[in-house]
Amino acid sequence: MAGRRLSNEINAGSMADIAFLLLIFFLVTTTIVEDKGVLVKLPIWSEEPPETKRLKTRNVFSVLVNAQNELLVRGEPVRIDELREKTKEFIVNPQKREDLSERPNMAIISLKNDRGTKYKAYLEVYNELKAAYNELWEDSAQRQFGRSYENLTTTQRRDIRADIPLVISEAEPTSFGEED
């Protein structure tokens, strides 16, 4: 009985050492990776060629990126930093111009690249297009609900996205440029 009473206190002095050891192990192996990126929804694959839908030219915003990473928007060379504003203007069409989209929900962005296009350039273009939509959604959220788009409920977001749907259609890439 006396022996048991003696041993019921564990020496916790080495606890810190053990904890330190584990701590150092995790410190060394830790890579705080922030996995972030541009979220994209790919179209469903189908073996048959997609049915050709006649679209009015004014509703299509064609963006081409060639193998030299140059940008051609609706037949005109454009710099990457102009793309966002141009896209926004096309979607909203504030001046009701004849050559821009009829309504935001009829606007379609057509993105085409070459197999020789650098991925960096492609992603930059995609990012700008997405940024244009994000800014429009944010504007719309402020106007309609007086709140930031991020703080809206799911239904409110869906309403906004129904008004300004993000449609980026990607065509089969050309293969003029050199791949590596």
Next chain:
Amino acid sequence: MSKFQKKQGKASPKVNTASLPDIIFMLLFFFMVVTVLRDSELMVRVTTPTATELTKLERKSLVNTIYIGRPVQKYEGIYGTAPQIQLGDKFSKSREIRAFIEQHRVSVPENQHGSITSSLKIDGDVTMGIVTDAKIELRKAGQLKVNYSAKPK
């Protein structure tokens, strides 16, 4: 004055270290939670481009990663310098992506299949040809939710 002199005469006070293990354990748990043990060795060089419209990938178990880039120096002799696709811990052809996606899919409960995201970690200097091939394979596999990994600007 006399007060101070009195103190000096006493033995040096001991710092109570009883709470030290607790503090260390706290740190330990923090690192245990944030740690992501990298499961596969990177065999390709990947420097992801920068972007602004970023979405964070939340559930690790619902993410599968595909790397595309040029082989690191160690593998240059065997695989050359042309860009390669890495799935798990080996170099692969684009047609192997479908099996890779399927393999990951069976490890996820059925009701969460819609939330599976493919994280594409692609080197910025790779040309779109190989990326397009990978994209087509992902579409064929029905894996439509894709995240182009990028760094914040």
